[in-house]
Amino acid sequence: xxxxxxxxxxxxxxxxxxxxxxxxxxxxxxxxxxxxxxxxxxxxxxxxxxxxxxxxxxxxxxxxxxxxxxxxxxxxxxxxxxxxxxxxxxxxxxxxxxxxxxxxxxxxxxxxxxxxxxxxxxxxxxxxxxxxxxxxxxxxxxxxxxxxxxxxxxxxxxxxxxxxxxxxxxxxxxxxxxxxxxxxxxxxxxxxxxxxxxxxxxxxxxxxxxxxxxxxxxxxxxxxxxxxxxxxxxxxxxxxxxxxxxxxxxxxxxxxxxxxxxxxxxxxxxxxxxxxxxxxxxxxxxxxxxxxxxxxxxxxxxxxxxxxxxxxxxxxxxxxxxxxxxxxxxxxxxxxxxxxxxxxxxxxxxxxxxxxxxxxxxxxxx
Ligand SMILES: *[C@@H]1O[C@H](CO)[C@@H](O)[C@H](O)[C@H]1NC(C)=O
Ligand SMILES: *[C@@H]1O[C@H](CO)[C@@H](O)[C@H](O)[C@H]1NC(C)=O
Ligand SMILES: *[C@@H]1O[C@H](CO)[C@@H](O)[C@H](O)[C@H]1NC(C)=O
Ligand SMILES: *[C@@H]1O[C@H](CO)[C@@H](O)[C@H](O)[C@H]1NC(C)=O
Ligand SMILES: *[C@@H]1O[C@H](CO)[C@@H](O)[C@H](O)[C@H]1NC(C)=O
Numbered sequence: 486x487x488x489x490x491x492x493x494x495x496x497x498x499x500x501x502x503x504x505x506x507x508x509x510x511x512x513x514x515x516x517x518x519x520x521x522x523x524x525x526x527x528x529x530x531x532x533x534x535x536x537x538x539x540x541x542x543x544x545x546x547x548x549x550x551x552x553x554x555x556x557x558x559x560x561x562x563x564x565x566x567x568x569x570x571x572x573x574x575x576x577x578x579x580x581x582x583x584x585x586x587x588x589x590x591x592x593x594x595x596x597x598x599x600x601x602x603x604x605x606x607x608x609x610x611x612x613x614x615x616x617x618x619x620x621x622x623x624x625x626x627x628x629x630x631x632x633x634x635x636x637x638x639x640x641x642x643x644x645x646x647x648x649x650x651x652x653x654x655x656x657x658x659x660x661x662x663x664x665x666x667x668x669x670x671x672x673x674x675x676x677x678x679x680x681x682x683x684x685x686x687x688x689x690x691x692x693x694x695x696x697x698x699x700x701x702x703x704x705x706x707x708x709x710x711x712x713x714x715x716x717x718x719x720x721x722x723x724x725x726x727x728x729x730x731x732x733x734x735x736x737x738x739x740x741x742x743x744x745x746x747x748x749x750x751x752x753x754x755x756x757x758x759x760x761x762x763x764x765x766x767x768x769x770x771x772x773x774x775x776x777x778x779x780x781x782x783x784x785x786x787x788x789x790x791x792x793x794x795x796x797x798x799x800x801x802x803x804x805x806x807x808x809x810x811x812x813x814x815x816x817x818x819x820x821x822x823x824x825x826x827x828x829x830x831x832x833x834x835x836x837x838x839x840x841x842x843x844x845x846x847x848x849x850x851x
Contacts, residue, residue, distance in 0.1 A: 519848045520594035520642055521579050522626075523567045524619050524687070525651035527600035527818060528702070531565065532558030534600045536583035539612040541601030545794045547782060547804055551821055560600055562781070562808040563821030566702075567596065567649055569828030574647075574848050582622050591630055594646060597622050603656035604683040607667075616652055620687050627694050643695035644750075647847055648688075651702045653737075656680045657729040658707060661716065677732040685740050692748050698847045700754040701741070703838070704733045705762050711780045712816035715789025734759055742840055752850055755841040756831045765812050765823065772826065780813040781805035781820065789816045 523529050527541065535544045535558040543549075543560040552563030558581070559565050571579050571594075579596045580587040587595065599614035606615045614622075630639040657680070660667045667676065688699055707713050707730050713723035741753050769777035782793035784802045792799035793815035805811060814820040819827075833845045842850070 518592065518642070518645070519574060519576075520592060520646040521567065521571055521574060521576055522594045522623060522646055522648045522691075522696075523579055523596040523598050524616065524623075524648065525598045526602050526655055527560040527598075528651040528654075529565060529567050529596065529598035529649070530558065530560065530581070530600040531568070531579065531596045531598070532581040533583045533596065533598060533614060534558060535581070537599070537612075537614065539601065540797055541599075541609070541612060542796070543600065543794070545796050548794060551808055558600075560815065560818040561821055561824065562814050564824065565821075566651075566824050566828045566831070567598075569825055570647075570649065570700075570832065570844055573828070573832045573845070582626070588629065591626055591633070592642060595623070595626050598651070601655055602652070603654075603659065604652050604680050604687070605656050608656050608659045613655075616683065616687050620690055623691065624694060640695050644697050645851075646696060647698045647700055647844070648691055648696050649700040650684070650688075652684060653680050653704055653733055654707060657704075657726055657733070658713075661723075661726060673728045673732055677729055677736050681733065681736045681740050684737070685744065688744060689748075692744075692751060697750045698752050698850065699741075700756065700844055700847060701737065702756050702758040703737060704730045705758050706730060706766070709763070709766050710817045711778070711783065711787035711789035711813055712791060713789070714787050715785050715816065730759070738838065738840070745840070752847060753841055754831070754836065754844050754847050755838040756827075756844075757838050758827065761827050762812070762819075765826075769812060774812050774823075775810035776805075777812040779811075780816050781808045781811040782814055783816045787816075788813075791816045 534542050544556045544558045546556055549556040549559060550562050568578055576593050579594045580590060581596045597619035601609045602613040602615050604616045606617055627643060708723040708727050716723055738755055741755060745751050765772050766777045778787055780788040782804045784790045784792045784799055788803055790799060791797055792802040795802050808814055808820045809822040811820050812823045831844050834843055836843045
């Protein structure tokens with residue numbers, strides 16, 4: 486019989502101890518446990534769209550190649566912002582709601598985000614899980630938690646949890662993609678009002694279910710993505726969308742401040758994704774990137790044609806050697822390295838947007 490070395494005994498002890506700790510965290514009181522619930526679009530989708538009939542998927546190569554070494558449904562070469570947030574909060578990766586068999590892990594949180602989705606039900610209707618439906622799924626999870634933990638403990642979990650959102654970008658892109666009459670029948674102010682109004686309504690519903698701590702990305706400079714530049718062709722910046730982005734980034738903080746004054750215990754992080762991306766597009770080398778205008782993966786000008794992986798009509802596409810040298814992985818989504826550069830200061834940096842917490846403070850608050 487093989488002798489167990491001191492080293493392997495230590496490993497065994499570590500193994501069984503971690504087992505016990507995991508078990509205790511699972512079945513014991515969840516006192517200081519802070520769950521993470523994730524809502525929105527492809528910036529946050531960790532695989533929900535793998536389970537629906539849609540073209541908005543990323544469950545094929547080369548997505549996932551850097552970190553997971555297989556495609557998970559995340560629209561990047563690796564991890565996304567909420568994956569880093571979960572890691573910093575000492576949570577496991579938060580599973581997609583539609584992944585079969587996640588019922589036993591609900592106490593860590595759930596990811597409801599869906600690639601291509603917006604806050605408006607009209608945005609890519611039938612191809613995505615819109616924000617309203619994501620809310621319905623969350624309400625379902627909250628019922629399951631009540632059943633499993635009892636009302637008191639479920640309420641405590643829901644009020645300590647953090648609710649993270651990336652939504653709105655598809656609501657602004659979609660009308661341009663289909664040259665929708667919305668662009669002529671509403672002023673940009675009115676349209677941004679609909680989008681931010683719908684986001685606010687969902688936040689209020691989550692508050693009603695017991696949620697208190699909310700995190701948001703502000704809108705990225707959509708006109709400067711390879712995708713937007715290719716949409717109009719000729720490499721011209723896609724400036725007609727800019728008023729919507731600017732108005733969104735004025736309106737969202739106002740709505741959040743209003744919620745904070747109206748709803749007792751409401752707290753939020755508003756993370757400056759716009760300036761983060763603009764700085765990197767303007768000065769890539771300052772942040773360690775070689776290329777910030779063209780994507781790593783795709784075709785056409787700036788590789789802005791959404792063909793990465795060759796499964797969306799266009800079969801031929803270019804793939805760079807080293808995604809970490811790029812800000813954009815495909816025509817609209819960032820590389821894991823860029824997401825990580827954003828996730829770190831969002832966690833424990835100085836909140837750049839007034840009135841708002843960093844995520845660590847949000848997680849640690851009561
Ligand atoms: C998926 O959607 C496409 C286009 O909307 C449709 O043609 C196809 O039948 C659908 N497939 C399934 C399995 O529902
Ligand atoms: C809610 O969850 C239950 C149990 O998992 C499931 O059977 C039901 O279909 C879900 N409803 C919705 C609207 O997702
Ligand atoms: C969009 O639709 C309007 C009105 O139907 C039309 O005048 C305009 O040329 C269209 N734009 C594009 C880019 O197709
Ligand atoms: C939400 O969007 C719909 C259009 O999808 C609109 O009719 C409705 O007024 C919006 N709600 C709010 C509160 O702005
Ligand atoms: C890829 O690029 C990153 C960032 O420039 C660099 O740190 C890394 O060493 C590169 N990897 C390879 C395999 O060249």
